[in-house]
Amino acid sequence: WYYERNLGDKRYELPPGDYGWPVIGNMWSFLRAFKSTDPESFISTIVSRFGRAELYKAHMFGNPSVILTTAESCRRVLTDDESFKPGWPSSTVNLIGKKSFVGISDEEHKWLRKLTAAPVNGHEALSIYLKYIEDNVVKALENWADMGQIEFLTELRRLTFRIIMHIFLSSEGEQVMEALEKEYTVLNYGVRAMMINIPGFAYYNSLKARKRLVATLQAVVTERRERRKSTQETVKKDMLDALLDAKDEYGRMLNDEEVIDVLVMYLNAGHESSGHITMWATVLIQTHPEVFKRAKKEQEKIVKNRPPDQKGLTLKEVRQMEYLSKVIDETLRFITFSLTVFREAKKDVNVCGYLIPKGWKVLVWFRSVHYDHETYPEPKKFDPSRWDGFTPKAGNFLPFGGGNRLCPGNDLAKLETSIFLHHFLLNYELEQQNPASPLMYLPHTRPKDNCLGRIRRVC
Numbered sequence: 001w002y003y004e005r006n007l008g009d010k011r012y013e014l015p016p017g018d019y020g021w022p023v024i025g026n027m028w029s030f031l032r033a034f035k036s037t038d039p040e041s042f043i044s045t046i047v048s049r050f051g052r053a054e055l056y057k058a059h060m061f062g063n064p065s066v067i068l069t070t071a072e073s074c075r076r077v078l079t080d081d082e083s084f085k086p087g088w089p090s091s092t093v094n095l096i097g098k099k100s101f102v103g104i105s106d107e108e109h110k111w112l113r114k115l116t117a118a119p120v121n122g123h124e125a126l127s128i129y130l131k132y133i134e135d136n137v138v139k140a141l142e143n144w145a146d147m148g149q150i151e152f153l154t155e156l157r158r159l160t161f162r163i164i165m166h167i168f169l170s171s172e173g174e175q176v177m178e179a180l181e182k183e184y185t186v187l188n189y190g191v192r193a194m195m196i197n198i199p200g201f202a203y204y205n206s207l208k209a210r211k212r213l214v215a216t217l218q219a220v221v222t223e224r225r226e227r228r229k230s231t232q233e234t235v236k237k238d239m240l241d242a243l244l245d246a247k248d249e250y251g252r253m254l255n256d257e258e259v260i261d262v263l264v265m266y267l268n269a270g271h272e273s274s275g276h277i278t279m280w281a282t283v284l285i286q287t288h289p290e291v292f293k294r295a296k297k298e299q300e301k302i303v304k305n306r307p308p309d310q311k312g313l314t315l316k317e318v319r320q321m322e323y324l325s326k327v328i329d330e331t332l333r334f335i336t337f338s339l340t341v342f343r344e345a346k347k348d349v350n351v352c353g354y355l356i357p358k359g360w361k362v363l364v365w366f367r368s369v370h371y372d373h374e375t376y377p378e379p380k381k382f383d384p385s386r387w388d389g390f391t392p393k394a395g396n397f398l399p400f401g402g403g404n405r406l407c408p409g410n411d412l413a414k415l416e417t418s419i420f421l422h423h424f425l426l427n428y429e430l431e432q433q434n435p436a437s438p439l440m441y442l443p444h445t446r447p448k449d450n451c452l453g454r455i456r457r458v459c
């Protein structure tokens with residue numbers, strides 16, 4: 001009643017659903033499902049109570065919301081910037097930064113996105129990073145094989161963090177990198193947690209981690225500005241140089257707060273996701289022998305066809321990894337790293353026959369789209385061969401989102417995972433300490449033990 005009273009007769013056009021408990025809304029059922037062994041039960045309970053629909057009303061993260069569960073409704077919202085803007089919960093905006101892409105206006109987003117996306121995407125950019133990524137992958141695998149037991153996920157996150165640091169802050173040393181990497185682990189626990197700023201709660205710890213991250217990055221930005229002034233340096237070595245030089249069409253430049261928030265966001269988005277997806281792809285390959293065999297054969301063929309004087313991978317070879325690309329796509333679907341993204345209705349909008357009122361939050365629930373039985377028969381089965389001759393229709397495969405906010409790091413992420421799997425498949429295997437380790441689904445799907453195990457050389 002509280003949320004619907006101002007809608008008048010329009011309330012009859014709202015999608016089915018309910019608002020859960022007073023104050024906490026549907027968060028209790030959401031957290032209960034995602035802390036159980038069956039995260040799908042959150043949506044399947046809604047479907048069994050209210051019937052199958054494209055969207056459902058709910059009360060999530062402190063706001064009246066609509067949850068979108070089908071390809072068509074998700075696609076509609078992601079591609080309609082006239083009617084929707086980012087609508088992330090305040091907890092996410094406070095942690096990632098009000099001046100990052102989750103908090104700025106459409107115009108600023110367009111400018112900063114153009115500036116930052118080109119250097120991490122496209123053929124030229126990727127060929128610049130390929131060698132750096134490959135050298136670090138080879139070194140990391142050799143080290144891990146010597147180390148004995150490792151937390152595989154933790155090590156992979158370190159590796160992907162090193163790569164994104166190279167792109168954004170190439171001249172910073174190991175110390176800055178380690179300090180930042182540690183804080184990100186804490187920061188991420190609060191991103192999907194309840195916004196309770198009391199000692200002991202995840203959100204409280206994450207805010208503290210953000211403060212330390214900002215302090216470290218502030219020192220980096222101040223030092224870089226001074227160095228560039230004193231040496232009159234004009235060569236852009238990394239993304240920080242590009243951000244410090246950037247001018248919009250009115251000649252406005254970014255202040256420290258804006259530069260730091262863009263860094264906080266990119267450094268986070270650029271390592272957490274690729275680290276998790278690379279771990280899952282490796283685990284899933286290792287636990288599906290027929291997939292392992294086919295993927296390994298493809299990599300052996302690539303090496304066999306290589307000219308004898310060629311050292312290391314080329315982008316052309318990465319593009320020949322057709323089967324591996326299917327394995328990665330299936331991992332992206334099966335794991336769905338970004339469970340949902342958030343938008344807010346700028347005006348009353350009709351989506352698939354239902355009203356989304358102005359100001360309501362919209363949760364684009366990728367997980368339901370990727371587990372749809374009609375598009376993906378037996379969706380709970382990891383089956384890369386489902387991609388043989390199959391191109392999903394628009395909106396049916398959204399691991400990187402869509403529309404103007406499509407992930408700018410999608411090509412880089414797939415490249416990192418492909419290079420890692422190439423070397424892993426040729427020379428190593430993974431032996432998990434607890435293959436049946438329970439999973440955690442928040443903030444992202446991972447084994448509780450961070451994939452404790454050994455990387456073994458096989459040759």
Ligand code: HEM
Nearest residue numbers: 101269270273274277337338341399400401405407409413
């Ligand atoms: C497997 C790895 C990755 C996955 C699954 C992933 C997923 C996503 C998704 C779903 C979005 C859309 C958010 C929205 O619609 O609001 C997104 C946005 C974003 N991603 Fe990624 N991402 C990955 C890797 C990366 C990498 C490597 C980078 C860094 C280069 C990156 C940087 C970003 C940024 C900056 C945005 C915000 C884009 C915007 O608002 O315009 N991501 N990512």
